[in-house]
Amino acid sequence: MKVSHRIFDFLPGCYLILSPKAPEFIILDVNNAYLAVSHSTRDIIGKPLFEVFPDNPDDPEASGVKNLTASLEQVLKTRKPHEMAIQRYDTRRPGQNNFTIRYWKPVNIPVLANDGTVECIIHSVEEVTNVMLLRKGMKQQDSLNQHHIRDAILTTQEMERMEISQELHDNVNQILHTARLYLEKATLTSTSQQEFVKYGHALVEKAIDEVKDLSQSLRQFSKEERQLTDVLEEILGQIGELNQLNISKSIELPDESLIESKVKTTIIRILQEQLTNVVKHAEAKNVYIGVNFKDGNLELTIKDDGKGFDMKTNKSGQGFQNIKSRAAIMDGRVLITSYPGDGCVIQVFLPVS
Structure with a gap:
């Protein structure tokens, strides 16, 4: 395939032209911007893509070759452009063995022949290393x-x-x-x-x-020293006496000696906060509480069947912010899932040392 090098070389973006033959994906051409950003020379033309740009052998989690191969194969299969997620793909200068950490935003675009087959693939990249670091x-x-x-x-x-x-x-x-x-x-x-x-x-x-x-x-400290299961049962019993919610629960804590008192307090406070939110705002009839150990974490799940909310348009209120802050203090994390008319699910994961 002949390309006007004068136009191609002066394009502002960074481009490779690749053969559609997998898995080699031979480099057919390259523009000046790509050579500059990748610290390469025109000697790469005619060579397999991943021979020129292999994974960093010093990074056991390197997945650049795997992910880029999957994207190129998808382009061949669908004959449609594919924009990849931001990808770490380390590179090295010619004649050097040391790799430099690099982040890229790649796009792969098929060029179709008259019969609809893929004639070549334009591989475009934008470096975003500084932003990611x-x-x-x-x-x-x-x-x-x-x-x-x-x-x-x-x-x-x-x-x-x-x-x-x-x-x-x-x-x-x-x-x-x-x-x-x-x-x-x-x-x-x-x-x-x-x-x-x-x-x-x-x-x-x-x-x-x-x-x-x-x-x-000192009430909060005395509660910490009690069995967490007993305190949770007490809180749920108090909510149940209000006759506003049907409560179902699954509390499986076979060894509470693993739980530090400050972790107990965090779980108790988050449960109290969210149950208050449900009673005041959710218009729910049923709520489920789950507490258990899993993968080194103490997990708390609170699920209601209330009116829910649109997570794209509605930002979390102060109650959710308090929950996230409490979890963050304990190096934990919070996942919140909600849809209009479909209730809300809060999952809290606190590491247990």
Whole structure:
């Protein structure tokens, strides 16, 4: 096939012309832009595509050859253009063995003969390496930020524990100490015995009230130490008593000793958040709750048959954002699936160490 090299060479895009014969896909021609971006020379003309551009042998997950072959074979089969997803395909300079990480956006276009057969394939690429590396850098930074957030939360919890400990020492302990003094005084004198007992009793009552107040602030920690199954059953029982939802469940946690208390708390809070969302907004009649271990994760599934929503047009509300934030703090992930009139499914995956 003859190509006007003057026009072809000065096209702004990066193009190869390939023979339609698989699996070799011989390089028939190449323009200047492609040579520049791939660090190649015209010596590649006449050679098999994957001999010139093999996979990076140092990357065990390299799939460039496999994916590009599949795309070219699809073009031959359908005789229609195929736009590939962004693809990592490392390259090397002529005469060098070291590969450089590269990302590409490839498109393969068939050129048809008069009889409808594929005469050749135009392979076009756009390099997007800088964009992809920037995205990866931002993702790594986001992951680092999540670790910082988690550390900050754990530090805050530790400070709260210290405050409670100080409250016990500086307040309740002092009240009980004073009460003991009154009661000891009552045993040493007969003249005002009843008065000292009265004061001591009043101080003990005050200490009891102070401990009750502290116990309320510690409820989340006491729940963590309980069996997660019992807490989940308690929450579902409370929702069931409202007679607004039919609840079905599958809770399979054969070994709860694997679950850290902070993971338990995260599951409990997410369940409470989403059940509140369902009761307030979903207009659902039935809800299913599933909790189990799978592939090193503690999985929570919450599925309702409510009105659902269009995920393309409706952004997640504050409730969903809270759920995602809680999961992210624990290095977990959340999948939300919903369609108008078809309810909503939330799946939460939290790693269990």
